[in-house]
Amino acid sequence: MIDIVFxxxxxxxxxEIASKLSYDKLCFVYEFKxxxxxxEIKAEFEKLKKKTSLKxxxxxxxEKDVKSNADLIFVKSKENLPKDFDIIIQSSNIVKWPxxxxxxxxxxxxxxxxxxxxxxxxKGTVLAKLDRFIFLCRKxxxxxxxxxxxxxPYEMRSVHDLKSFFLTLGMHPADVKSGFNSVEKLLEEKGxxxx
Numbered sequence: 001m002i003d004i005v006f007x008x009x010x011x012x013x014x015x016e017i018a019s020k021l022s023y024d025k026l027c028f029v030y031e032f033k034x035x036x037x038x039x040e041i042k043a044e045f046e047k048l049k050k051k052t053s054l055k056x057x058x059x060x061x062x063e064k065d066v067k068s069n070a071d072l073i074f075v076k077s078k079e080n081l082p083k084d085f086d087i088i089i090q091s092s093n094i095v096k097w098p099x100x101x102x103x104x105x106x107x108x109x110x111x112x113x114x115x116x117x118x119x120x121x122x123k124g125t126v127l128a129k130l131d132r133f134i135f136l137c138r139k140x141x142x143x144x145x146x147x148x149x150x151x152x153p154y155e156m157r158s159v160h161d162l163k164s165f166f167l168t169l170g171m172h173p174a175d176v177k178s179g180f181n182s183v184e185k186l187l188e189e190k191g192x193x194x195x
Contacts, residue, residue, distance in 0.1 A: 001159045002027060002184050004059070004111065004147035013153040015052050021158045027147075027183065029059035029074055038068055057187055061089075071187060074111070086186060087111050087145045090133065105142050109182050113149030114162055127169070134171055144171075144179035145186075 002025035005014050011028060018026050030041050042058065049056050059072040062085075075085045087109040112130065120126045137144065146166060150156045157165075159180060166176050 001025065001180060002057070002147070002187075003150070003156060004029060004145070004183065005150045005153075005156065006030075006061070008151075010153060011048055014150075014156070015048075015054055017153040017156050018054060021156060023054070023159075025055040025057065025184065027057040027059050027072060027187075029061050029072075032060040032062040032068065035068075038070075042069070059087075071190060072183075087183070089113055089149065106140065108142075109145035109186065110137060110142050111145040111147065111149060112166075113147075114157060114165065115148055115150045115152075115155040118155060131170055134169060138172065138175065143182050144175060145183050146176065146179035147183065 001023055003018060003021075003023050004027045005018075006029050007014050014026060014028070028045065030038075032038060038060065045056070045058050057071040059074050060068050060070040061074045061076070063075070072086045074087050074089055077088055077090045085108065088105065089111040090113070112133075117123065117126055117130070146162060148156045148162065163176055163180070166179070167173060171179070
């Protein structure tokens, strides 16, 4: 299984926790600022790949269209989406999209960040909005990219904990299963990680 995380110079701690939680793959996502910064991150990432037994993928989080040699391109949920991305990360405040936007997301992955829900001050409201969002995603047959999306190593959770959480929210078991496999499948299609 793979988890998606947002490290800040704590990659080795993420790898340590991931190993303890039985993950065999990790996707490190970094905010894209400029090409120079990305080259530095890529160089450090390649060194880290050689030091660990986990299979690693590199993702960038960008607000606009970006051409990079990252394995995955992430965008945050907002009204005007860029054209080229792999996974849209739905924020805990749940942007109210028009129904036409849901139709455009067919073939893209929608990430629901567990860590934002975990750290939310108003969990009841967030969970109610998320319930509605899940209903609309199911209606329009949008595939999920389920993971912890942790910003700190100790926000990571085991796959079993995450599966239980999303099932409790009302996701169909088949959607949960495909949601955890979708990122690996996308990486495999792109030839990013050798399985």
